[in-house]
Amino acid sequence: MKSSMYNVFLENEGRHFIFNTLSSKLIEVDQKSFQSLKNNEEEINTLDFSEELEKYGLVTSESIDEIRLFKHIVDKSIYDNNLRMTIVMTNNCNFRCQYCYQEKNNKSMSDEVEKSIVKFLYKNIKKYKSVYIEWFGGEPLIEKDRIIRMAKKIKEICTENRVPFISSITTNGYYLDMDTFTQLIDNNCIFFQITIDGTKSLHDTLRPHVSGKGTFDKITENLLNIKNSDINKRYTIAIRNNILKSKIKEYEEFFDYFNENFADDNCFKLIQKPIKDWGGESVKKLTNELVDSDYELMDFIKKNEKKLNNNYTDLYESINSKMCYSFKENGFAINWDGSVYKCNRNIENHKIVDKNLIGEIRENGTIDENDMINSIWTDKPLEQKCNTCELLPVCFTSGCPASWIMKKSMICMKENKEEQRFLYNIEREIKEGNAIKLT
Numbered sequence: 001m002k003s004s005m006y007n008v009f010l011e012n013e014g015r016h017f018i019f020n021t022l023s024s025k026l027i028e029v030d031q032k033s034f035q036s037l038k039n040n041e042e043e044i045n046t047l048d049f050s051e052e053l054e055k056y057g058l059v060t061s062e063s064i065d066e067i068r069l070f071k072h073i074v075d076k077s078i079y080d081n082n083l084r085m086t087i088v089m090t091n092n093c094n095f096r097c098q099y100c101y102q103e104k105n106n107k108s109m110s111d112e113v114e115k116s117i118v119k120f121l122y123k124n125i126k127k128y129k130s131v132y133i134e135w136f137g138g139e140p141l142i143e144k145d146r147i148i149r150m151a152k153k154i155k156e157i158c159t160e161n162r163v164p165f166i167s168s169i170t171t172n173g174y175y176l177d178m179d180t181f182t183q184l185i186d187n188n189c190i191f192f193q194i195t196i197d198g199t200k201s202l203h204d205t206l207r208p209h210v211s212g213k214g215t216f217d218k219i220t221e222n223l224l225n226i227k228n229s230d231i232n233k234r235y236t237i238a239i240r241n242n243i244l245k246s247k248i249k250e251y252e253e254f255f256d257y258f259n260e261n262f263a264d265d266n267c268f269k270l271i272q273k274p275i276k277d278w279g280g281e282s283v284k285k286l287t288n289e290l291v292d293s294d295y296e297l298m299d300f301i302k303k304n305e306k307k308l309n310n311n312y313t314d315l316y317e318s319i320n321s322k323m324c325y326s327f328k329e330n331g332f333a334i335n336w337d338g339s340v341y342k343c344n345r346n347i348e349n350h351k352i353v354d355k356n357l358i359g360e361i362r363e364n365g366t367i368d369e370n371d372m373i374n375s376i377w378t379d380k381p382l383e384q385k386c387n388t389c390e391l392l393p394v395c396f397t398s399g400c401p402a403s404w405i406m407k408k409s410m411i412c413m414k415e416n417k418e419e420q421r422f423l424y425n426i427e428r429e430i431k432e433g434n435a436i437k438l439t
């Protein structure tokens with residue numbers, strides 16, 4: 001037996017931990033096992049818990065080529081028969097966020113495009129093992145009646161064919177009243193991402209309503225109604241804080257607000273992300289206040305560690321669920337006008353449009369096939385340095401394929417110090433007592 005090349009070794013307050021980036025398992029081991037695996041010593045075979053170490057992927061047979069194993073697992077995910085479709089319902093939005101990258105032209109999906117999408121599902125459902133849909137915009141809930149109608153039909157088609165169906169929505173939360181939330185939940189929407197940027201005053205400045213009025217009160221009223229309702233707690237609401245360098249204090253105050261109002265409910269999670277230049281004109285006013293990378297947020301997050309309850313982590317998610325849909329052969333986005341892309345976040349990015357636009361959905365429910373474009377997203381060669389890197393499974397699966405295509409190489413976690421953020425996430429899990437103990 002040998003130590004897995006995907007082991008990451010951490011010592012914490014005299015205790016010993018190994019995180020395997022391929023199996024996504026975090027294990028506490030005794031000092032002897034730790035040293036033995038770290039130095040790949042011969043006695044690995046005779047260690048206590050050797051069966052468990054193998055089960056959790058920390059040791060493997062000498063004959064296993066782990067790079068091949070990794071590529072095999074990735075290929076299985078890329079070419080699986082799970083449909084991952086993002087539907088951009090509208091380009092319209094009721095907010096005017098200061099950092100929004102989208103050009104608004106107030107256009108929404110037509111009845112014809114809606115019917116074509118349902119027809120596509122109806123015609124192709126037998127090809128798929130599961131269906132996962134992300135409702136996106138602009139603000140998707142401007143089209144809430146259409147979403148509910150489509151979700152109902154898709155649910156019916158999936159139920160008749162015994163294909164599991166779930167969906168998620170990225171919404172600003174303004175129209176997420178109890179009735180809308182209930183209808184979404186009833187039609188298998190289980191994951192909600194809603195942005196709140198710090199305190200009421202900061203949020204209202206960064207994310208105002210199109211009328212110029214604030215939006216914080218309405219969003220939090222909706223969320224508190226949901227939290228206090230008796231609806232079955234099977235959903236996750238991730239509250240995303242987009243962070244600006246100069247306004248750290250406002251986010252700290254928001255964490256207190258979150259703890260007082262939401263942290264006792266596990267359905268509500270927090271995510272912190274830097275506000276970056278995602279394109280568009282309006283963000284240019286904020287240029288001097290942008291945080292460049294997740295790594296730059298580290299000090300801030302560490303400082304607020306005790307306040308940050310219910311933080312969302314994808315550390316334990318499988319390679320399959322971590323990968324962006326656009327990596328996958330059956331992953332694509334349908335825009336409100338029926339055009340079909342690999343990545344919806346780059347629909348307006350002219351630098352990449354020739355590699356992103358697949359074609360369109362037709363009235364009869366067929367979608368143009370474009371093997372050339374698909375292969376740009378599904379088949380990406382690894383650099384030599386990655387073949388011996390213990391972070392490969394995390395770096396590959398959590399990276400953005402669009403950035404990879406634009407920069408012509410994978411965005412290196414090590415070179416960009418993103419490794420620090422990853423190690424910090426593991427340390428947090430250790431502190432919260434979430435490691436599996438083999439001692």
Ligand code: SF4
Pocket residue numbers: 324325326343344345346399400401402403
């Ligand atoms: S921007 Fe990157 S991570 Fe986001 S959907 Fe597009 S390809 Fe995926």
Ligand code: SF4
Pocket residue numbers: 385386389390391392395396410411412413414415
């Ligand atoms: S890009 Fe960098 S961090 Fe990512 S797998 Fe390659 S060497 Fe490792």
